[in-house]
Amino acid sequence: MNEVLPLARLMQGNEAIAEGALAAGARFFAGYPITPSTEIAEILAEKLPLLGGRFIQMEDEIASMAAVIGASLAGIKSLTATSGPGFSLKQENIGFAVIAEIPCVVVNVQRYGPSTGIPTAPAQGDVMQARWGTHGDHPAIALCPASVQEAFTLTVQAFNLSEKFRTPVILLTDEVIGHLRERVVLPGPGELPVINRKKPPAGLKVYYPYRPDADGVPPMANFCEGYRYHVTGLVHDESGFPSTSPDVAERLMIRLNNKIMNNLDEIILTESFLTEDAEIAVIAYGAVSRSARRAVKEARAAGIKVGLFRPVTIWPFPEREVAELSGRVRALLVPEMNLGQLKLEVERSAGHGAKVAGLCKVNGELITPGEILEAIRQL
Amino acid sequence: MQEKLKKYLRLERLPHIWCPGCGNGILLGAFVRAVGQLGLDQNNTVVVSGIGCSSRATGYLDFNTLHTTHGRALAFATGIKVARPEASVFVLMGDGDAAAIGGNHLIHAARRNIDITAIIFNNSIYGMTGGQYSPLTPQGSRATTAPHGLFERPFDLAELAKAAGATYVARATTYHTGLLTRLIKAGAGHKGFSLIEVITACPVSYGRRNRSGSAYDMLVWQKEHGVPVEKAAKMKPEEMRGKFLIGELHRAEAPEYTEAYERFTGELQRSFKGE
Numbered sequence: 081m082n083e084v085l086p087l088a089r090l091m092q093g094n095e096a097i098a099e100g101a102l103a104a105g106a107r108f109f110a111g112y113p114i115t116p117s118t119e120i121a122e123i124l125a126e127k128l129p130l131l132g133g134r135f136i137q138m139e140d141e142i143a144s145m146a147a148v149i150g151a152s153l154a155g156i157k158s159l160t161a162t163s164g165p166g167f168s169l170k171q172e173n174i175g176f177a178v179i180a181e182i183p184c185v186v187v188n189v190q191r192y193g194p195s196t197g198i199p200t201a202p203a204q205g206d207v208m209q210a211r212w213g214t215h216g217d218h219p220a221i222a223l224c225p226a227s228v229q230e231a232f233t234l235t236v237q238a239f240n241l242s243e244k245f246r247t248p249v250i251l252l253t254d255e256v257i258g259h260l261r262e263r264v265v266l267p268g269p270g271e272l273p274v275i276n277r278k279k280p281p282a283g284l285k286v287y288y289p290y291r292p293d294a295d296g297v298p299p300m301a302n303f304c305e306g307y308r309y310h311v312t313g314l315v316h317d318e319s320g321f322p323s324t325s326p327d328v329a330e331r332l333m334i335r336l337n338n339k340i341m342n343n344l345d346e347i348i349l350t351e352s353f354l355t356e357d358a359e360i361a362v363i364a365y366g367a368v369s370r371s372a373r374r375a376v377k378e379a380r381a382a383g384i385k386v387g388l389f390r391p392v393t394i395w396p397f398p399e400r401e402v403a404e405l406s407g408r409v410r411a412l413l414v415p416e417m418n419l420g421q422l423k424l425e426v427e428r429s430a431g432h433g434a435k436v437a438g439l440c441k442v443n444g445e446l447i448t449p450g451e452i453l454e455a456i457r458q459l
Numbered sequence: 460m461q462e463k464l465k466k467y468l469r470l471e472r473l474p475h476i477w478c479p480g481c482g483n484g485i486l487l488g489a490f491v492r493a494v495g496q497l498g499l500d501q502n503n504t505v506v507v508s509g510i511g512c513s514s515r516a517t518g519y520l521d522f523n524t525l526h527t528t529h530g531r532a533l534a535f536a537t538g539i540k541v542a543r544p545e546a547s548v549f550v551l552m553g554d555g556d557a558a559a560i561g562g563n564h565l566i567h568a569a570r571r572n573i574d575i576t577a578i579i580f581n582n583s584i585y586g587m588t589g590g591q592y593s594p595l596t597p598q599g600s601r602a603t604t605a606p607h608g609l610f611e612r613p614f615d616l617a618e619l620a621k622a623a624g625a626t627y628v629a630r631a632t633t634y635h636t637g638l639l640t641r642l643i644k645a646g647a648g649h650k651g652f653s654l655i656e657v658i659t660a661c662p663v664s665y666g667r668r669n670r671s672g673s674a675y676d677m678l679v680w681q682k683e684h685g686v687p688v689e690k691a692a693k694m695k696p697e698e699m700r701g702k703f704l705i706g707e708l709h710r711a712e713a714p715e716y717t718e719a720y721e722r723f724t725g726e727l728q729r730s731f732k733g734e
């Protein structure tokens with residue numbers, strides 16, 4: 081028997097993120113320690129130097145985000161990882177990466193806030209910050225793993241999306257998934273697709289760093305590889321130089337938005353469990369979706385027709401999928417570890433479809449299956 | 460401008476946005492001369508700036524240029540240099556940019572002794588936002604946010620960089636352009652973190668408010684107050700009062716960050732493979 085068995089390992093969520101980053105080809109990490117994200121930095125500090133990659137602990141989160149953008153522009157796939165207050169500090173430079181179209185991955189292992197909150201208690205309070213944290217109007221991509229296996233695969237996916245669409249991608253996880261230990265099957269080399277940024281063809285007379293192809297994404301030349309150009313956080317035209325022209329500004333903002341919104345099929349991932357005949361659907365994400373799945377099973381055993389819909393991509397929000405679901409069920413229940421952030425999106429998408437109820441818990445503890453079951457019974 | 464230096468400028472981007480009499484253009488000229496004399500490969504040179512009047516310089520320079528966020532230029536540049544150690548990396552910053560919002564990045568870039576040449580346009584004021592005081596505004600000066608005169612004490616940026624671990628520290632003015640060009644060249648040639656503070660004039664946001672006279676008068680002031688280190692060595696302390704040193708202020712040898720990293724990880728990889 082020469083069969084190569086897939087490599088199965090017991091792993092923590094944060095470790096899976098570090099492994100996923102390496103599998104995606106990331107070779108640069110800059111960060112500043114903060115619980116509960118710290119293991120990601122610690123593991124990469126150990127592994128990156130051995131793989132010819134680079135690890136640097138910066139003086140703060142702002143610097144880390146800046147260094148990640150610099151390294152990505154210099155041609156290396158790069159990431160940073162943080163929690164709570166650190167995510168707040170990164171926001172200005174996340175906006176820079178959005179407008180300058182620099183691919184990179186930002187991991188936020190959510191913790192209870194605001195401010196220092198409860199350092200290691202789980203929460204899902206950064207849903208809106210992941211969407212609107214930086215100033216200005218901009219698109220956002222955020223992925224939300226619900227298992228350690230998914231922490232791995234979604235990290236790879238986060239890099240793929242960031243490289244493909246030249247945009248920062250947020251892996252929005254939480255303390256429960258970050259510290260959970262589970263069996264993970266690591267794919268063999270080449271098993272998971274790895275996407276690299278589209279480069280301009282060699283030998284162009286003039287390279288326009290912000291002239292998009294038909295897909296809305298401009299090919300990206302790395303610094304010091306032959307094409308010299310200007311990168312700025314100011315509104316810029318296709319040449320990369322600043323402009324205050326209303327036309328240029330409008331075209332840029334609309335293109336940045338469209339390159340994401342016109343490719344939702346590629347970006348939006350969702351999971352449905354027993355929703356086909358459901359009369360009630362629970363919409364849950366991240367760690368809470370684990371409790372929800374259990375609650376759905378128990379409710380089914382008790383004869384209640386309920387299913388689970390899980391947005392894996394929470395930004396852009398799967399509006400179409402939720403609208404469709406809300407047309408088929410009587411009620412939607414959104415349990416989350418905050419006071420109703422994603423519920424707002426569900427309500428907006430459901431329109432006049434099903435009734436939407438929230439189940440909010442903000443005491444620093446995970447919502448239990450029992451609590452969700454109880455809420456289902458109330459509907 | 461010498462014909463052969465034109466290739467370092469994006470001539471199509473000129474004229475620049477700076478006010479008449481602003482010292483930034485003089486500094487830009489010295490930078491281009493220094494780079495030209497060094498014969499640096501444009502494709503392998505990165506110039507990073509923060510936000511401020513001075514930081515708009517990257518738009519006029521024909522290199523790989525990155526105009527970042529206010530105060531963060533050195534952190535962006537650190538990522539670039541670590542990712543691509545073979546590149547020559549320059550950072551252009553205003554005094555507010557470098558010493559206020561970016562002060563933390565400045566001391567840590569100096570501590571790491573990473574091979575970046577930082578050039579600070581010290582015009583004693585926040586130019587772009589219209590004349591608020593900076594950590595380098597001299598005590599007693601007026602600024603829009605110090606309408607009664609500034610009571611705070613300023614930094615000595617060169618001493619700060621030196622204490623933090625920078626291995627090359629120098630100061631010039633936009634009057635002493637020959638010296639300025641030489642110092643930029645020396646800083647760029649130095650392996651490690653180099654900081655060159657350049658006293659430049661902002662006749663509009665600083666000068667008007669402080670009765671500094673015309674741009675010409677401000678250059679004369681630089682001429683009369685900047686004392687070369689060699690000359691200062693022979694002067695009495697009272698003769699130096701109100702004046703400042705120019706020239707090479709500090710030079711030291713210490714391992715450079717990216718080289719040290721390469722060496723460290725090379726050894727690690729060899730021992731890991733059991734060689």
Ligand SMILES: Cc1ncc(C[n+]2csc(CCOP(=O)(O)OP(=O)(O)O)c2C)c(N)n1
Pocket residue numbers: 510511512513514529552553554555556557580582584585586587588593
């Ligand atoms: C985070 C942030 N805070 C404040 C500003 C506003 N701002 C722009 S330039 C500047 C100061 C400019 O002064 P300096 O760095 O000394 O450069 P100069 O314009 O004098 O060359 C400030 C405060 C900003 N752009 N970003």
Ligand code: SF4
Pocket residue numbers: 476477478480481482483512513582586587660661662663664665
């Ligand atoms: S405000 Fe001052 S620093 Fe800015 S361009 Fe005008 S003169 Fe120069």
